[in-house]
Amino acid sequence: MSASASTPALIALDWGTTSLRAYLLGEDGAALDTRASPAGIMKLPAGGFDQAFEETCGDWLDAHPLSAQLPVIAAGMVGSAQGWVEAPYVETPAGAAALVAGIVTVKTARGGIVHVVPGVLEKGVLPNVMRGEETQIFGALASESALNEAGGALIGLPGTHAKWAFVGNDRIERFYTFMTGETFGALRDHTILGRTMHPSATHDEPAFVRGVDTARDAGHPGLLATIFSTRTLGLTGQLSAEQQSDYLSGLLIGHELRGLNEVLARDQSSLVGRTLRLIGNDALCDRYRAALARFGCDDAATVAHATERGLYRIAALAGLVGAPVRAA
Amino acid sequence: MSASASTPALIALDWGTTSLRAYLLGEDGAALDTRASPAGIMKLPAGGFDQAFEETCGDWLDAHPLSAQLPVIAAGMVGSAQGWVEAPYVETPAGAAALVAGIVTVKTARGGIVHVVPGVLEKGVLPNVMRGEETQIFGALASESALNEAGGALIGLPGTHAKWAFVGNDRIERFYTFMTGETFGALRDHTILGRTMHPSATHDEPAFVRGVDTARDAGHPGLLATIFSTRTLGLTGQLSAEQQSDYLSGLLIGHELRGLNEVLARDQSSLVGRTLRLIGNDALCDRYRAALARFGCDDAATVAHATERGLYRIAALAGLVGAPVRAA
Numbered sequence: 001m002s003a004s005a006s007t008p009a010l011i012a013l014d015w016g017t018t019s020l021r022a023y024l025l026g027e028d029g030a031a032l033d034t035r036a037s038p039a040g041i042m043k044l045p046a047g048g049f050d051q052a053f054e055e056t057c058g059d060w061l062d063a064h065p066l067s068a069q070l071p072v073i074a075a076g077m078v079g080s081a082q083g084w085v086e087a088p089y090v091e092t093p094a095g096a097a098a099l100v101a102g103i104v105t106v107k108t109a110r111g112g113i114v115h116v117v118p119g120v121l122e123k124g125v126l127p128n129v130m131r132g133e134e135t136q137i138f139g140a141l142a143s144e145s146a147l148n149e150a151g152g153a154l155i156g157l158p159g160t161h162a163k164w165a166f167v168g169n170d171r172i173e174r175f176y177t178f179m180t181g182e183t184f185g186a187l188r189d190h191t192i193l194g195r196t197m198h199p200s201a202t203h204d205e206p207a208f209v210r211g212v213d214t215a216r217d218a219g220h221p222g223l224l225a226t227i228f229s230t231r232t233l234g235l236t237g238q239l240s241a242e243q244q245s246d247y248l249s250g251l252l253i254g255h256e257l258r259g260l261n262e263v264l265a266r267d268q269s270s271l272v273g274r275t276l277r278l279i280g281n282d283a284l285c286d287r288y289r290a291a292l293a294r295f296g297c298d299d300a301a302t303v304a305h306a307t308e309r310g311l312y313r314i315a316a317l318a319g320l321v322g323a324p325v326r327a328a
Numbered sequence: 329m330s331a332s333a334s335t336p337a338l339i340a341l342d343w344g345t346t347s348l349r350a351y352l353l354g355e356d357g358a359a360l361d362t363r364a365s366p367a368g369i370m371k372l373p374a375g376g377f378d379q380a381f382e383e384t385c386g387d388w389l390d391a392h393p394l395s396a397q398l399p400v401i402a403a404g405m406v407g408s409a410q411g412w413v414e415a416p417y418v419e420t421p422a423g424a425a426a427l428v429a430g431i432v433t434v435k436t437a438r439g440g441i442v443h444v445v446p447g448v449l450e451k452g453v454l455p456n457v458m459r460g461e462e463t464q465i466f467g468a469l470a471s472e473s474a475l476n477e478a479g480g481a482l483i484g485l486p487g488t489h490a491k492w493a494f495v496g497n498d499r500i501e502r503f504y505t506f507m508t509g510e511t512f513g514a515l516r517d518h519t520i521l522g523r524t525m526h527p528s529a530t531h532d533e534p535a536f537v538r539g540v541d542t543a544r545d546a547g548h549p550g551l552l553a554t555i556f557s558t559r560t561l562g563l564t565g566q567l568s569a570e571q572q573s574d575y576l577s578g579l580l581i582g583h584e585l586r587g588l589n590e591v592l593a594r595d596q597s598s599l600v601g602r603t604l605r606l607i608g609n610d611a612l613c614d615r616y617r618a619a620l621a622r623f624g625c626d627d628a629a630t631v632a633h634a635t636e637r638g639l640y641r642i643a644a645l646a647g648l649v650g651a652p653v654r655a656a
Contacts, residue, residue, distance in 0.1 A: 121564075123564065125542070125557075126542070126548065126553070126554060126556075126557040126560070127557065127560035127561060127563070127564045127566075128556070128560060129560055129563060161520075161556065176549050176553050177553060177556040177560075178549070178550075178552040178553050178556075179519065179521075179552050179553075179555055179556050180552050182519045182520065183515070183519065183552060183555075185518075185519075186514040186515060186518040186519050187511070187514060189518065190513075190514040190517065190518045191507065191510045191511065191514050192489075192510065193507075214453070214454070220454065220587075220590070221504050221506070221587035221588060221590055221591050222506075222550075222551065222583055222584070222586060222587030222590065223550065223551045223552070223583070223587075224506040224507050224508050224511060224551070224580065224583055224584050224587060225454070225504050225505060225506050225507075225584075225587055226454060227507055227511075228454075228456070228489065228505040228506075228507050229453075229454040229455065232454070232455035232456060232457055232505075233455060235455070235457060236449075236451065236455045238455075252552065255550055255551070255552055256550070256552050256553075258550060259548075259549035259550030259551075259552060259553055260549060262548070262549055262550065263549045
């Protein structure tokens with residue numbers, strides 16, 4: 001590694017509702033160090049954003065000869081109305097240059113400048129918003145040639161609020177939010193469905209796939225009805241208490257993909273044989289890949305390092321690191 | 329009223345998970361007195377079923393010359409595995425005679441006999457179960473000639489777990505369960521959707537109808553996606569904090585009716601122009617009627633007294649009251 005590559009050039013923050021992840025990046029964008037903190041914007045310490053930032057990144061700054069000059073970039077809910085500073089949404093179609101133009105800054109107690117990346121808003125009958133995912137998407141686009149083919153790309157970001165984004169010409173054209181993770185938690189922990197579930201240390205793949213297939217198959221009466229089968233398959237001895245959680249997870253992810261298929265059908269397309277990419281934690285992306293396979297989609301690799309690559313890319317476009325790169 | 333009609337002939341119990349409703353019925357089936365108790369099977373007093381029964385109906389029995397001989401019939405979760413005595417499910421297609429044949433009895437501390445009506449099970453890929461609704465359905469069939477036309481009838485029972493039953497030849501042929509009420513509560517109270525809602529004393533009909541229409545209209549990506557609009561319509565100033573709860577309620581009921589329409593489509597049918605009946609509390613049935621109208625269904629009256637009529641009808645078929653009536 002060259003001396004310049006190992007010199008810290010950027011602090012990059014992925015600052016969400018329930019966690020803060022910090023990356024110390026070199027001139028070439030490689031991570032020199034990383035930190036994870038539970039200090040999401042809803043779980044801040046008494047000293048607020050400044051204290052959370054100091055606790056997580058203070059020693060990086062202490063080690064830097066001109067600590068107030070080490071640039072800092074942040075994406076996620078840190079830019080929401082409840083964040084450190086509000087960075088108003090950029091509207092779709094949104095390219096990286098629009099995100100750079102929407103950056104809002106806030107000064108730290110130490111005198112440094114934090115550059116907060118805006119989220120993206122899609123107006124319409126069913127408006128959609130994202131904060132943080134837009135940065136991951138631009139990180140994925142930088143490294144995945146498969147996503148830049150003509151006709152546009154599809155990127156999935158599984159999670160509490162799963163996102164599916166359609167990208168073309170290096171812009172986020174439209175996207176959908178599925179409250180899959182949060183709905184799963186609410187149903188498991190706060191409805192009758194959880195009462196017959198026993199926790200299991202291992203993932204039950206057949207139960208998961210059965211849930212996916214049930215949601216996928218046509219002619220059923222929809223999610224509000226299919227979820228009740230989590231209980232009735234148990235009552236009739238067809239699903240053990242240990243299998244019910246994975247079955248319900250498969251059902252909900254299956255309903256999400258079925259909904260995505262309905263969206264694709266508007267363009268005479270479907271998931272069958274499609275190339276797409278996933279961004280998220282490995283275990284969850286594995287689940288989605290297994291579910292996508294049941295919908296005929298077998299090319300859905302996980303993009304690694306999308307978060308820090310996206311933050312670095314936007315910082316570079318903003319002229320915070322390296323030679324200023326002109327936005328497309 | 330004749331002397332015989334005003335003589336108590338039957339104690340009829342609608343005993344569910346969270347409440348117990350008791351009816352003192354005369355020889356003609358009319359209610360002479362009613363009681364409501366919070367002693368559902370999950371909220372029993374220390375003395376269990378017997379004590380709850382005594383607290384609710386003890387004075388009726390005390391007033392009866394031969395109290396141990398006043399027949400008692402009960403339907404609902406009281407017959408579940410967690411109930412007073414388990415009355416195993418009767419399978420679809422299920423007529424009133426099958427319910428009578430499936431009655432299981434339990435002796436009270438006072439020496440009387442409680443006749444517990446079984447629930448109904450529909451086997452299949454998505455099994456369904458009901459306990460209590462089968463009795464209400466047979467009560468509705470007894471009084472509603474519109475439900476006994478050729479081609480079968482459709483009865484909706486809104487609630488925590490809404491049921492939709494297809495009835496033909498005086499039998500429950502098949503039915504569906506939609507976890508609409510419970511899912512609404514879980515989403516409102518245990519997801520981000522509730523955080524931007526303000527409670528409102530009044531029902532906001534336009535917000536409710538907007539939710540119904542959003543769920544109804546084709547081409548959308550499904551419930552997991554549409555529910556997020558409760559939040560984003562708020563973020564974009566299109567839905568006030570006071571409207572969001574009714575909008576979400578409309579969305580979920582709309583998704584239920586959309587699912588019901590998919591079921592009907594299998595038989596080349598739909599909700600448009602259909603005659604059906606509702607059983608349930610007035611405010612909730614009003615909501616369903618408003619939602620059904622958005623689906624083109626304007627003949628959906630609420631059936632009154634379905635619970636006690638059903639209990640009386642089954643008791644009569646079982647020979648517990650009046651002249652024994654032969655089941656069809």
